[in-house]
Amino acid sequence: MSALSAVMYREGKIRATNALFIFWDVVYPLGYLLVFGVGMNKALGFSGLPTDYHAFFLAGVLGMAGFGIASNTAWSFFMDRDNGIFYEMLTYPISRAEYLLGKVLFNVAIGLVQAFITVLLARALLGVPLRPDRFPLLAAAVVVGTAGWFFFYAIFALAIRRNDAFNTVTSIFYFVFLFASSMFYPIDPLPVAFRAVALVNPITWHVDVMRFATIGLGDPRSVALEAAGFVAFTLVSFAGALLVLRREG
Secondary structure, eight states: OOHHHHHHHHHHHHHHTOHHHHHHHHHHHHHHIIIIIHHHHHHHOOTTSSSOHHHHHHHHHHHHHHHHHHHHHHHHHHHHHHHTHHHHHTTSSSOHHHHHHHHHHHHHHHHHHHHHHHHHHHHHHHOOOOOGGGHHHHHHHHHHHHHHHHHHHHHHHHHOOOHHHHHHHHHHHHHHHHHSSSSSSOSTTSOHHHHHHHHTOHHHHHHHHHHHHHHOOSOHHHHHHHHHHHHHHHHHHHHHHHHHHHTTO
8 A cells, every 4th residue: 555545544534433524524515505605695686796696606615615624634633643643654654745645635535526516416406507618627626725725724733733723723714714705705896905805815716716617707817827826825835734744753
């Protein structure tokens, strides 16, 4: 068994001990779409959008799911520290990069299953007008997005020693990244200062790419720039997480 396979196998065994984790990661985004997306569409109308709100919000739900899966996976470093397996694994014949990649690959698989279920049911239940020709782009966005946010969160999970401090940091990130982005609403009508923050927010880049890949909304040139920006964010985050992990031993 290769090093990557071994780490992925371990991640699968951990998740299998509590199927609720997988159920939550896979199903809860659909609940957001049905309750929040449909509710906002009915209550407020959002007549200024070029599509129904639940179609617009689909990409936001997918982005939120990737963000949540990454946060939960990074939190597992604390559990590994508590039971001592983290430091034991650092003595195994696997590189630090393989350790990080093995963790993220299993969760990428969960992210792809979650995205498939959410998109399928969004079409079946809500009639969201999808663009099947762009599904390869959507799959790539889910893979890179899940990996990018995991590496980003791993930097803090590895650098912070206290679980409560990490949870405080993730809560702040959750509020800032999600609400100062294009996840819930288009950013063009927003005040200049708010729009400026949203435009440099990696969540905006990620969600805009998935919105383009699911319903075809967005300018191709701008989306290409945002995709390149998020890939750069992922690489920088991976380098940062690897640097912090190497300091552990």
